[in-house]
Amino acid sequence: xxxxxxxxxxxxxxxxxxxxxxxxxxxxxxxxxxxxxxxxxxxxxxxxxxxxxxxxxxxxxxxxxxxxxxxxxxxxxxxxxxxxxxxxxxxxxxxxxxxxxxxxxxxxxxxxxxxxxxxxxxxxxxxxxxxxxxxxxxxxxxxxxxxxxxxxxxxxxxxxxxxxxxxxxxxxxxxxxxxxxxxxxxxxxxxxxxxxxxxxxxxxxxxxxxxxxxxxxxxxx
Amino acid sequence: xxxxxxxxxxxxxxxxxxxxxxxxxxxxxxxxxxxxxxxxxxxxxxxxxxxxxxxxxxxxxxxxxxxxxxxxxxxxxxxxxxxxxxxxxxxxxxxxxxxxxxxxxxxxxxxxxxxxxxxxxxxxxxxxxxxxxxxxxxxxxxxxxxxxxxxxxxxxxxxxxxxxxxxxxxxxxxxxxxxxxxxxxxxxxxxxx
Numbered sequence: 001x002x003x004x005x006x007x008x009x010x011x012x013x014x015x016x017x018x019x020x021x022x023x024x025x026x027x028x029x030x031x032x033x034x035x036x037x038x039x040x041x042x043x044x045x046x047x048x049x050x051x052x053x054x055x056x057x058x059x060x061x062x063x064x065x066x067x068x069x070x071x072x073x074x075x076x077x078x079x080x081x082x083x084x085x086x087x088x089x090x091x092x093x094x095x096x097x098x099x100x101x102x103x104x105x106x107x108x109x110x111x112x113x114x115x116x117x118x119x120x121x122x123x124x125x126x127x128x129x130x131x132x133x134x135x136x137x138x139x140x141x142x143x144x145x146x147x148x149x150x151x152x153x154x155x156x157x158x159x160x161x162x163x164x165x166x167x168x169x170x171x172x173x174x175x176x177x178x179x180x181x182x183x184x185x186x187x188x189x190x191x192x193x194x195x196x197x198x199x200x201x202x203x204x205x206x207x208x209x210x211x212x213x214x215x216x217x218x219x220x221x
Numbered sequence: 222x223x224x225x226x227x228x229x230x231x232x233x234x235x236x237x238x239x240x241x242x243x244x245x246x247x248x249x250x251x252x253x254x255x256x257x258x259x260x261x262x263x264x265x266x267x268x269x270x271x272x273x274x275x276x277x278x279x280x281x282x283x284x285x286x287x288x289x290x291x292x293x294x295x296x297x298x299x300x301x302x303x304x305x306x307x308x309x310x311x312x313x314x315x316x317x318x319x320x321x322x323x324x325x326x327x328x329x330x331x332x333x334x335x336x337x338x339x340x341x342x343x344x345x346x347x348x349x350x351x352x353x354x355x356x357x358x359x360x361x362x363x364x365x366x367x368x369x370x371x372x373x374x375x376x377x378x379x380x381x382x383x384x385x386x387x388x389x390x391x392x393x394x395x396x397x398x399x400x401x402x403x404x405x406x407x408x409x410x411x412x413x414x
Contacts, residue, residue: 005391016390017375019397025374054397055369060343061350062370068259072273076280077248083284084244 012037015047022051121160126182128164133178152199153179156206157187157215166212174202189219232296240287247284254297255280257371258304264362265308268315275311279304298377301367305381353403361396368393 007016014037020026021034038045154176158167171178174192181188192202206216232253238246258279263272282303290299354362367378375393379386 005388007391007394011394016394019368019393020375023368023372025372050401051397054400057346057350058354058365058369060347061354062260062366064347065260066263066269067256068273068276072259072277073251073255076251076277079281080244080247080284084242 012041012044014038014041015044018044018048018051022048022055118160125160125162125164126186129158129167129182129188132164132168150193150195150199151221152192152194152196152203153219153221154190154192154203154206155187155215155217155219156190156213157185159210159212159214162212170206170209170212174205176202176206187215229295229297232300233292236283236287236290236296239284240290244284247287250283251280254300258300261301261366261371262304262308264366265305265359266311266315271311271315275304275307278307282307294377294380295373297371298373298381301371301373302381349404349407352407353400356403357396357399360392361399364389364393365396365400 007013014034017026017030017034021031026034034044038048170176171190175194176190176192179189179191192199194202203216203218206213232250235246235250235253239250255276259272259276262275262279263269266272266275279300283300290296294302354365357365363382364378367373367381368375373381375386375389379389382389384392
């Protein structure tokens with residue numbers, strides 16, 4: 001094919017973009033550039049008119065081209081239905097191990113008693129936490145009494161699999177006091193006494209215990 | 222009729238469902254693209270059976286590989302890219318047979334005649350346009366289709382055809398010039414047909 005890679009010298013560079021101005025896919029910057037150019041260029045306005053008419057004629061011509069036989073869709077859709085019934089499509093090679101992990105994880109929930117057991121464990125966890133907050137042991141650093149001096153309030157959610165002992169240990173390590181909770185989403189409001197530096201470190205520590213704490217964010221007093 | 226841009230947004234959503242293995246979403250996607258994809262492939266291979274085979278293979282490739290679509294381009298560009306790749310493979314395989322196909326074969330293709338009989342002028346323009354298109358080189362036919370029918374941006378056409386964006390722009394410019402010349406020539410030759 002003998003095609004020039006440049007436009008004729010008497011053609012404005014903007015003319016090369018007019019087909020995409022006509023099909024509405026020019027980026028905003030180029031579109032504005034073309035609009036400014038069209039305001040002062042009669043040649044390009046005529047070129048755009050021709051392109052618009054040509055687009056319409058081509059669209060009509062393409063629209064009436066032959067269509068595939070119904071046999072094609074029947075064959076493809078039947079094949080997909082067959083594959084869909086046997087397995088999910090494999091998206092990528094890299095996804096293979098993810099799919100296997102996903103299948104294994106889902107299989108854990110196949111026995112009917114698993115969700116019930118999970119709900120019971122959750123209820124027991126909340127019960128223990130409730131007991132913990134209402135019966136402080138002697139010389140308990142985690143206390144519901146008010147603490148004088150500067151404090152930080154933190155909204156905390158614990159991991160579902162965390163035990164009472166683990167939660168208690170974490171709270172003790174930062175000298176936290178449970179003010180309220182759990183709320184509807186299972187989170188607790190803590191108060192951590194200390195200077196700003198100390199409370200910042202405490203918050204950092206809470207966040208670092210991701211095996212026990214799923215989320216810890218400071219809240220306004 | 223919806224625009225290509227609207228169809229592409231719809232297709233992105235549907236393709237995400239297809240990637241999750243939703244066969245009813247695939248059916249939607251299939252009907253969204255089947256006709257245009259077939260016409261595009263037919264314009265490349267000029268053989269109904271081969272075109273149907275390629276569209277079938279392309280559609281199955283989309284079903285099996287929907288998860289590999291990264292969103293780096295329009296869904297249309299991705300789908301047409303797969304079809305184009307398969308068409309070029311098929312054309313290479315059938316090179317000998319393809320040489321026997323006349324360049325203006327497309328002008329003699331049977332068309333779906335569902336337009337009203339009283340719309341003679343439109344029918345005449347359509348016939349002239351098809352004949353003028355058939356006289357263009359395959360490269361010019363292809364870029365005109367991608368710009369004016371598939372409404373793809375120039376950078377996506379460049380990616381699809383694996384050529385620089387500037388080449389796309391100049392190719393479309395000259396394709397339009399040639400089409401205009403052929404239309405004028407045909408119009409003068411057969412003004413009342």
